[in-house]
Amino acid sequence: MNKQMYSGAEILLKSLLKEGVEEIFGYPGGVVLPLYDALYMQNDIKHYLVRHEQAALHAAEGYARVSGKAGVAIVTSGPGACNTITGLANAYYDGTPLVLITGQVNSKLIGGDAFQEADIVGITRSCCKHNYLVKDVRDLARVVKEAFYIATTGKKGPVVIDIPVDVFNARYVFNYPKNVELLGYNPNYKGHPLQIQRALQTLFNAKRPVIISGGGVVASNSSKELTELATKLHIPVVHTLMGTGTYPDSLETSLGMMGMHGNYCANLTVSNADVIFAIGTRFSDRITGCLKTFARDAQVIHIDIDPCSISKNVKASIPIVGDIKNVLNTMLFELSKSHHKVNIELKDKWFKDIYEWKKKIAIPQKISGRLSAITVLEKIYEYTKKDEPIVATEVGQHQMWTAQNFKFNKPRKFVTSGGLGTMGFGFPAAMGAAVAKKDSYILNIAGDGSIQMNIQELMTCVDYKFKVINCIINNGYLGMVRQWQEKIYNKHYSQTKISSPDFVKLAESYGALGIRVEKEEDIIPSLKKAIEFKGPCLIDFVCENFEMVYPWVLAGEPIDRVLLSRKEC
Amino acid sequence: MGCSLVSHTISVLVSNEVGVLSRIVDLFSGRGYNIESLTVAPALDCIYSRVTIVTQADEDVIEQICKQLNRLIPVIKVANLSIGDAIEYEIGLLKVMVSDENRAEFMNIVAQASAVIMDVNEKVYTVKIDGDEKKVQTFAELVRPFGIKEFVRSGKVAITKSGQFSTFKKVREEFVKVD
Numbered sequence: 182m183n184k185q186m187y188s189g190a191e192i193l194l195k196s197l198l199k200e201g202v203e204e205i206f207g208y209p210g211g212v213v214l215p216l217y218d219a220l221y222m223q224n225d226i227k228h229y230l231v232r233h234e235q236a237a238l239h240a241a242e243g244y245a246r247v248s249g250k251a252g253v254a255i256v257t258s259g260p261g262a263c264n265t266i267t268g269l270a271n272a273y274y275d276g277t278p279l280v281l282i283t284g285q286v287n288s289k290l291i292g293g294d295a296f297q298e299a300d301i302v303g304i305t306r307s308c309c310k311h312n313y314l315v316k317d318v319r320d321l322a323r324v325v326k327e328a329f330y331i332a333t334t335g336k337k338g339p340v341v342i343d344i345p346v347d348v349f350n351a352r353y354v355f356n357y358p359k360n361v362e363l364l365g366y367n368p369n370y371k372g373h374p375l376q377i378q379r380a381l382q383t384l385f386n387a388k389r390p391v392i393i394s395g396g397g398v399v400a401s402n403s404s405k406e407l408t409e410l411a412t413k414l415h416i417p418v419v420h421t422l423m424g425t426g427t428y429p430d431s432l433e434t435s436l437g438m439m440g441m442h443g444n445y446c447a448n449l450t451v452s453n454a455d456v457i458f459a460i461g462t463r464f465s466d467r468i469t470g471c472l473k474t475f476a477r478d479a480q481v482i483h484i485d486i487d488p489c490s491i492s493k494n495v496k497a498s499i500p501i502v503g504d505i506k507n508v509l510n511t512m513l514f515e516l517s518k519s520h521h522k523v524n525i526e527l528k529d530k531w532f533k534d535i536y537e538w539k540k541k542i543a544i545p546q547k548i549s550g551r552l553s554a555i556t557v558l559e560k561i562y563e564y565t566k567k568d569e570p571i572v573a574t575e576v577g578q579h580q581m582w583t584a585q586n587f588k589f590n591k592p593r594k595f596v597t598s599g600g601l602g603t604m605g606f607g608f609p610a611a612m613g614a615a616v617a618k619k620d621s622y623i624l625n626i627a628g629d630g631s632i633q634m635n636i637q638e639l640m641t642c643v644d645y646k647f648k649v650i651n652c653i654i655n656n657g658y659l660g661m662v663r664q665w666q667e668k669i670y671n672k673h674y675s676q677t678k679i680s681s682p683d684f685v686k687l688a689e690s691y692g693a694l695g696i697r698v699e700k701e702e703d704i705i706p707s708l709k710k711a712i713e714f715k716g717p718c719l720i721d722f723v724c725e726n727f728e729m730v731y732p733w734v735l736a737g738e739p740i741d742r743v744l745l746s747r748k749e750c
Numbered sequence: 751m752g753c754s755l756v757s758h759t760i761s762v763l764v765s766n767e768v769g770v771l772s773r774i775v776d777l778f779s780g781r782g783y784n785i786e787s788l789t790v791a792p793a794l795d796c797i798y799s800r801v802t803i804v805t806q807a808d809e810d811v812i813e814q815i816c817k818q819l820n821r822l823i824p825v826i827k828v829a830n831l832s833i834g835d836a837i838e839y840e841i842g843l844l845k846v847m848v849s850d851e852n853r854a855e856f857m858n859i860v861a862q863a864s865a866v867i868m869d870v871n872e873k874v875y876t877v878k879i880d881g882d883e884k885k886v887q888t889f890a891e892l893v894r895p896f897g898i899k900e901f902v903r904s905g906k907v908a909i910t911k912s913g914q915f916s917t918f919k920k921v922r923e924e925f926v927k928v929d
Contacts, residue, residue, distance in 0.1 A: 302769060303769075303772065306769075306772065306773060306776050307776055307777075307780045310823075311823045314768070314769075331823060363823060364765065364826050365764070365765060365822070365823055365824050365825045365826040366823050487821070488817045488820070488821075489814065489817045489818055489821055492810070492813070493814060
């Protein structure tokens with residue numbers, strides 16, 4: 182036995198390669214020096230240097246959302262690791278597979294308040310799916326294997342591996358395990374056959390059924406199956422914010438987004454349904470509104486890989502724990518075997534109602550003479566739709582306007598922070614998307630508030646020539662908060678008026694392209710210029726200050742109480 | 751929530767690894783569940799530990815607690831013992847002030863409750879009482895008039911009755927694993 186010995190740092194990189202990792206995001210520091218040295222000595226893994234650790238996590242998440250693979254980030258101990266918390270929490274909420282490697286002080290110094298020491302396993306415990314502190318180099322390969330397995334199976338999520346500097350330096354053989362043995366972790370893949378039968382029967386007999394498609398459909402790559410089943414059963418589909426693109430918006434039976442800023446039609450359809458078929462959604466408060474009145478008369482069929490999501494907020498009458506793709510395929514198979522003829526007439530009245538509701542849309546708002554954000558977004562969408570670019574967003578009004586005005590026919594095209602609602606997510610996530618999809622430009626729809634939260638990443642984009650086009654809907658306010666203040670807090674615009682730098686000059690100082698747009702006729706030419714530019718752009722759309730997002734259901738109200746304009750109370 | 755709070759005893763088999771108890775405790779505090787008592791000790795095979803948690807919650811919340819516990823990677827089995835019949839047991843250790851005048855009365859209570867005197871000096875008797883929660887509590891109330899200097903409780907451990915086994919009862923159809 183004369184096996185070659187490797188350092189812990191080399192073992193880690195070899196393990197990452199075994200997991201198919203080719204691109205990672207990170208930021209070096211004291212205790213990860215051995216790892217960065219090992220990175221320097223190889224060419225298989227490309228490392229992207231960000232300007233802030235939070236951005237490394239969001240970039241890894243953007244990469245994961247677009248590619249479907251786990252995103253990987255490396256940061257140093259203490260402050261480096263602490264800066265990742267928002268990114269971890271965001272990925273945990275939205276079920277994005279990530280593996281984060283954090284450096285740790287020498288294992289013999291842990292607990293002694295060493296320089297740049299932080300209890301990262303303790304701090305990250307509640308914002309990641311699982312975490313490890315590797316104290317022995319012999320455990321390293323196994324832990325990496327387990328981490329990727331946990332991150333990418335079940336309800337996906339981030340896993341943290343904390344590695345002390347002496348473990349990076351220690352030497353051991355490289356022996357990557359073939360299998361994982363985790364007694365306490367066996368995600369259920371197949372739904373229960375009887376439950377699936379019951380679900381199908383219920384859907385056959387439903388007079389007013391609707392499907393709610395959530396982020397789980399993206400995570401399990403089940404858009405095709407969902408579309409097939411919905412078409413065969415003749416059931417309309419609404420989606421949540423995270424389910425955007427799972428059911429083609431081009432189909433007539435697609436009713437768009439539901440929830441707080443969802444379509445009137447989508448919300449009314451869900452509220453009046455007799456059977457709700459919820460697929461891969463947590464029933465967050467942003468889609469249910471008042472829980473007591475939510476879908477009072479409906480039977481709820483709920484598929485989710487995570488048992489915790491079922492009957493947490495909305496009681497499921499037919500719960501199915503399992504992988505969505507697996508369950509939907511079983512349903513399609515059962516459907517093909519059964520002699521049941523889908524009775525289209527049974528749902529005639531239902532579809533008549535739905536198409537009537539579809540006509541009710543938000544009433545256009547009066548604009549002072551400045552650009553309307555909605556017009557800007559419509560124009561961006563119209564001009565770019567032929568390219569089907571990936572669209573990232575930050576969080577706020579612009580995010581909702583994008584969700585409302587952009588049409589998506591494919592999943593993994595819309596990258597947004599759903600559960601945590603992280604301002605500053607979009608720009609670095611767009612960067613990650615640019616790494617995952619190098620043949621096209623990436624749009625990041627931003628607000629003037631959000632873009633300033635991770636603006637430093639302009640430098641990263643310039644360095645790597647990422648074609649990220651930041652469209653800043655600049656209305657001089659933290660618009661979504663201001664909107665609530667206008668309606669609920671007597672127009673007390675407390676700390677929501679926000680100033681911005683000259684974005685054109687700022688872009689230029691970074692070496693990026695900056696364009697200011699104040700007139701409608703300049704929108705398209707600015708996009709043309711941005712798409713032609715070989716690098717990142719900031720387009721500053723100077724917009725009306727007081728435009729509101731409608732439709733709007735006030736927090737805690739029933740979701741069929743939809744406001745369509747300022748006039749309604 | 752809050753209408754039908756019932757005490758539940760949840761028995762959790764976990765991998766005996768660093769930090770597993772913190773994960774469980776963090777889960778309870780992070781999600782706003784309360785812990786009435788908690789005992790931890792290695793299982794028969796010491797690569798596992800048994801955690802017994804007593805918590806008060808209504809049915810829906812208990813279901814969430816069990817599901818959330820199950821979601822933790824080092825958690826192998828979760829059993830809600832209050833659903834079936836279980837044997838529950840805890841120990842109380844008390845230091846009680848006893849004088850010449852009331853010694854006979856004290857010894858009488860000890861004998862009736864089958865408590866055991868563990869240690870004695872001139873003024874203080876150290877007594878062990880074991881049994882279910884109610885018995886320990888009742889004994890403490892009985893000797894309280896003598897003057898209790900210290901009272902230590904172990905927290906509850908529990909086991910299903912003979913013939914039943916505390917495997918995670920997959921009662922609900924959704925949990926049934928199909929191969």
